Amino acid sequence: MIGRRPRVFRRYAAALLLFIPAQLSATAVSADERQGKTQPPAAAKSPQPTPDTADPQQPPRKPLTPLPELLQKELAGKTALNPEGTVFLDSAGRRLLLRTEVACPDCILEMALVPEGNREHETILRIRSKAFVIHTGLLALGMQPGKPATFSPEFTAPSGPVISVTAVWLDDEGRRQERPLQEWIRNNTHRYHAAAMSGPPPGLELPYKALRWDKFNKEILWYGPMSDEDRDDLLSKWDHEPYQKAIRQFHEAGRSKPMQAEFVFAGSSMFRDEETGREYYQAEGGHLICTSNFPDALLDIREQSSAADGAQNYEGWTERIPAEGTPVMLVLKAAEAAKPAAAK
Numbered sequence: 001m002i003g004r005r006p007r008v009f010r011r012y013a014a015a016l017l018l019f020i021p022a023q024l025s026a027t028a029v030s031a032d033e034r035q036g037k038t039q040p041p042a043a044a045k046s047p048q049p050t051p052d053t054a055d056p057q058q059p060p061r062k063p064l065t066p067l068p069e070l071l072q073k074e075l076a077g078k079t080a081l082n083p084e085g086t087v088f089l090d091s092a093g094r095r096l097l098l099r100t101e102v103a104c105p106d107c108i109l110e111m112a113l114v115p116e117g118n119r120e121h122e123t124i125l126r127i128r129s130k131a132f133v134i135h136t137g138l139l140a141l142g143m144q145p146g147k148p149a150t151f152s153p154e155f156t157a158p159s160g161p162v163i164s165v166t167a168v169w170l171d172d173e174g175r176r177q178e179r180p181l182q183e184w185i186r187n188n189t190h191r192y193h194a195a196a197m198s199g200p201p202p203g204l205e206l207p208y209k210a211l212r213w214d215k216f217n218k219e220i221l222w223y224g225p226m227s228d229e230d231r232d233d234l235l236s237k238w239d240h241e242p243y244q245k246a247i248r249q250f251h252e253a254g255r256s257k258p259m260q261a262e263f264v265f266a267g268s269s270m271f272r273d274e275e276t277g278r279e280y281y282q283a284e285g286g287h288l289i290c291t292s293n294f295p296d297a298l299l300d301i302r303e304q305s306s307a308a309d310g311a312q313n314y315e316g317w318t319e320r321i322p323a324e325g326t327p328v329m330l331v332l333k334a335a336e337a338a339k340p341a342a343a344k
Contacts, residue, residue, distance in 0.1 A: 104123060109124065259301070
């Protein structure tokens with residue numbers, strides 16, 4: 001849970017929470033108003049960035065990709081929580097709606113969502129928003145953050161309310177599609193697999209296809225996914241049981257499997273600069289929705305997941321993800337509790 005918040009965070013959070021029961025308010029603008037369908041009074045205009053949140057070093061940003069009309073209609077009547085119009089509170093539906101774009105459909109992942117311009121080569125989606133706005137929206141829905149992952153003296157998984165994250169977009173034919181974000185994420189198939197072995201397959205000249213022999217560590221290595229044809233071919237090269245087992249394991253490990261882990265609202269943490277005394281919300285560093293564990297994650301997965309180079313657990317499931325730049329609406333809400341089994 002966040003302890004001490006910077007002044008702008010406290011002020012913004014307090015304003016939002018104060019006005020939630022009455023359509024939120026003076027710090028928020030409805031989607032209809034943002035589209036010019038109504039003219040809000042001066043007091044209801046979007047808040048302007050403060051010196052605490054504005055970054056004069058950033059170059060001017062290009063306009064966001066226009067949101068398709070069908071998705072824009074779904075934002076009608078919802079409350080924008082930031083001037084950029086990318087985070088919307090649906091208090092009636094108990095949901096937070098994030099207007100995002102596809103950043104990288106075919107990358108090895110450490111995150112699923114980052115702020116625009118921040119490590120977009122390690123994520124599927126980007127958003128033009130501050131992290132604290134998303135945090136505030138989840139607080140407004142009545143969720144209380146847990147704790148990020150810790151790594152010493154031993155690993156402790158992140159905790160917090162389980163968050164359902166759903167991607168909504170239009171396909172190439174203009175049809176609305178909706179999928180859990182986990183279905184866009186698969187185990188990392190582009191990695192090395194290794195197995196200890198007494199020696200290489202006799203009579204087989206290595207490297208053969210993607211099969212290698214590490215004479216120093218006495219291991220056979222395979223990189224990337226292995227097709228059924230490659231598996232059958234390699235199995236025919238040596239009937240040695242440990243070799244046969246290793247090839248089957250390599251094949252299984254390289255098969256595409258969707259991520260099963262749940263996202264939890266870990267809530268990141270605050271950092272205090274000892275020299276200036278200023279406090280910073282650490283998720284602003286880029287860790288919004290993570291697929292690898294980070295101690296400053298806003299949302300993280302409830303399992304141990306590596307962020308080490310070459311050892312990341314997940315990658316984008318390219319065949320399922322729309323093209324780079326495609327607008328995607330992420331829907332965040334509290335996951336429904338599993339229903340107890342009916343008594344016999």
